[in-house]
Amino acid sequence: MKLKQLAAGVAASTIMLAAGAASAATLSFQAGAGTPVAWGSDPYDSTCESGITSCYNPSGPAANLTEDLLTFDAGNPGPGLLLNDSARLKVTFLGKEAGATNLAFSLGGSVSNGDAIGSTYVTTVGAGILDFSFSSSLGTLASNDGTYNGTAAMGFSQLYDNGKTVYAFFDDSGAANDRDYDDMVVRISVVPLPAGGLLLLTALGGFAAVRRKKKAA
Incomplete structure (x- = not known):
């Protein structure tokens, strides 16, 4: 030759x-974990705390939540979201409804509800339960590993793009446990590894x- x-x-x-390496990693949910919550079920509906913002729709402008969710809180702590192989993940801040400050999502980096809509970062993580959490200046915390302080909760949309994308919804329960899962919304996406x-x-x-x-x- x-x-x-x-x-x-x-x-x-x-x-x-x-x-092949770029396409191998996918997101999934812990088998049997989480509580299904259908859009439109009280209090997970289009009601938002007055005078703050509109609720959030991940597929378009701020409007109404329309996703059925798999939810986690202190009563059903998870863990929730899993990654089956090492990968680069892109985290994008999509919107908020909360009036509380310092609400943050972290996974090898951070975005907060004080950032501009669309703010992103990319991080490389290993396989397993994803190490991230939402926290609020109200003193609440919701972590994907099943750690909860106060009445915080998180929910995940269905998986998109064959397990490459999921939307994560956070509820800080600052308004009488409204459970509308719109206090902060982020998108988590598997992105291709460098092309070799x-x-x-x-x-x-x-x-x-x-x-x-x-x-x-």
Whole structure:
């Protein structure tokens, strides 16, 4: 086999392996955990605390919540969201209804309800239960590992894009346990790993060095 053909074969294999790694990781829910909550069931409906904002719709402008959720709180603590393989995750702040400050979501970084809508960060995490939490200046905390302080709660939408995307809804229960799950909303997405360009360049560089050595011999 000619050196050039061998290099091309290794390059193609590298690209395919990188593509496979990029598509392997998916999100899922802990089997049997969580309480299903249907949109429209009191108090999870279109009612918001007056004078703050509209409720939030993850598929469009702030309007009404329309997602059926799988929910977790102190009475049903989870854990909730799982990742089956190491991956890069993108966290995007989508909206809020809460008047409380310092409400934050964290997973190797953070977004808060004081950030601009659409604020994001990307983090690389390992397989397993995702280590993130919502917290509020009201003194409440809801963690994906099943830790809860106060009456905080969280809910997840159905999984989208074959397990690549989920919406997380937080309820700080600051308004008489309203449980409308709109106090803060974020999107968690699996994003592709780097396309293997560095590995490819390294492989080709190695072949080039071998070729130069062969010519010099």
